[in-house]
Amino acid sequence: MFKLDRKSILIGASLFASSALLFTGCLPSSTSVNEKTNASASSKLGQYEIKSKTAIDGGVTYVRANGVETAYAYNQQNTKGVSFGRTATPNEIKAWDRDSLHDGTGLPEGEGSVELGEELYDAQCVSCHGDFGAGGRGYPQLSGGNQSKDENGVVITLKNQRVYGKTEAPKRTIGTYWPKATTLFTYIRDAMPYAHPKSLTNDETYAITAYLLAQNRIKIDGETMDDEYILDKEKLAKVVLPNNNGFYPDIDGPNGPENVRAFFANRAKNIGAGIRCMSDCKDPGGIDGKTETAVMTIEYEMSDVKPPYSTVRDLPPEQEDKTISKAEKMYNVSCKLCHATPQMGAPVIGDVDAWKSVIAKGFDKVLVNSIAGIGGMPPKGGNEDLTDTDMKLIVEFMIDSSKKK
Amino acid sequence: MDKTFETERSTSVSRRDFFKRTVAVSAVAAASILAPGSLLADDENIIHHTKWGTILGDECNFNPYGLPSEYEHNVVRRTSALMSSGGDMHAAISMTPLHELSGIIVPNGLHFTRTHNGVAHIDPNKYRLMIHGLVEKPIVLTLDQLKRYPSESRILFLECPSNSAAEWKGPQFGSLQFVKGMMSCSEWTGVRLKTILDDLGLKPEAKWMLAEGSDGSEMSRTLPVEKVLDDVMIVYAQNGEALRDEQGYPVRLMAPGWEANLCVKWLKRLEFGDKPWYAKEETSKYTVLTASGKAIQHFYANEVNSIVTSPCPEKPWTDLKVGDLVEIEGLAWSGHGTIRGVDISFDGGKNWTEANLKGLVLPKAWTRFSYMYRYEGKALLLQSRSYDDSDNVQPTVNQEKKVVGVEGVYHRNAICTWAVDAKGGVTNVQVRS
Incomplete structure (x- = not known):
């Protein structure tokens, strides 16, 4: 176990070999602390048999054998032949399998013009996504942003970093960020309009998709999308959005899953990782090369928290309950036990005959009796906290x- | 200092030693312990009968479905316009009150909630699940039929990859609930997807699976088959009861350790294919834009992470006296595996000392850590740093920023810092360049 721990720390350190100079002093100190770790972790708690450290996400997979997987026992009986449900019919599959791939596979027949798309957009989409998809209403901005690329084919404005006084955000619109146009069609048809999803026909969806592509100045086969442009499944499959190559690792093709595995295997380089330095640790500094760290505090405190912050333990403010009145609540707590069952001798609530003679005494007399007590009933039913008004x-x-009702 | 306390905790001390040490540590503390009882005021709550001890309580089944004490009414999920689409709370997120939780199981009513088109309410009698595509036998299951498959239960954290997303450019929230509340941990029960696939016959060319929800947003995501065959479940129960509507009643996908967004709620359809789908929530959203101008896609696991939950802005140390021995407590988790340990720093990350793990230490679940600290009434920059059995160590803000930049939105797992002031007040800060 000692060796295992030592190894894991060394691996952590070696991941940072390239920047190791910044961490002078880490290895000796982490080694000495390491010994302490092993002393305190001498039990097997939390240490499980690992099958592989090369899972597709960069993590571990655990051994599942002999009825044990990590801390869990599992059912070892034969489950071969367990079979429930029934075969899906072709019509059922057709009704639900409406997705499309980015090569156009699965896209339905139909067509729509940019002009019709504008009409539909102005009627059903503009209230959330703004004029021409320009955003500004709190919902995603769909068009706009600078699509210009650098010499490596990267959309330049996507490199914007709001740090060190820079305030311009990278814009993530269809034209600057989205990789695939088919996504737009499927999402609009299945999830939009927001308040009435799945209410658009395929033709209408093609029209709105065409309008949004036109607002993002997308060309199809070199052709500009003017008002008369009509989009259909063949044309949509041909769309190459400007940021098509802006994503990694490459998930397409037969090597897709292996590309993902290779990417996450090198987490220190690709997603950032820490190191177990224990004393006199130095930070690598910022992206501008600054190495001096400072304590940054909150500049703008969010105030519209709902419900408002509170850690007080008290009774909630009295709320008028629609189904149960305050009087009924007090009755439930203080009176119900005796007045709900005939065995207790008190007039049972809802028993019209029993209450006839009580009511005959007059309201004031009944109230005085209830406050002072009568027969077997103690004053206020035994709850002195109740006021006379209660x-x-x-x-x-x-x-x-x-x-009688 | 730390070594001394470690010894103190692990050795039983004699009464005489205890007093000797207490006196040595703090005259104030000693005074309060040694003061004769006759000098102290009597507590009314002890001297007189309590109200609840002198009246009849509620009938035993007054609430057929039990409710928290009325006094706990402030222990609730919270949200803000910033967590929504311009104040619209249908596509929004609510945060778990981490500062009020104990142990590693979150009560179902406090589990954080993220919806893209409101909370759907599904009639379980009309619920159907379809599994098709590259399988020998495409099937349709009712809820009862799904429950006929042998079940398994796992305690797993569920975290939105946007947890702490607002903090890339600097500290934003003065509360633990908003800093880290987009996560919860529950015991989930359902069927291993592999158990069903053994019956359906997965074709060898199947590389990817599309999971699709039946809510208004038809939330869908692509998962690699390798994960599906390892530990993905279709779950219908959470902490012993049916899923709450907010968690996808009656059925959601559960991909242990991975983005909660991949654990599709109100699950309707699973399709197996040989190509990824490029759904909206894995392209325009849930991709990590780096400083290079390119974005990481298919970023599945929530990485190794931790946070000190006590003290925190909501539960500061303002009631402590100098010399009090107090527990620093927190949560650690990793979607890549199991937490191996947690280190604590009092000086903003220059020097570190080991905390203890406590309670259950489970893969892809919350793990509690603890450190006994002698309160000195001085300012601290309190941090926790976790590491797991997959060789991951939680990065500093700068270590993560250097690789990703500050516009990534998702998958932020940098070390958090609480600034504790000399009076015990706690604020959220960042140590960064």
């Missing part, structure tokens, strides 16, 4: 509930 509400409720 008692009035309760007596009204009980009488009202025991009249």
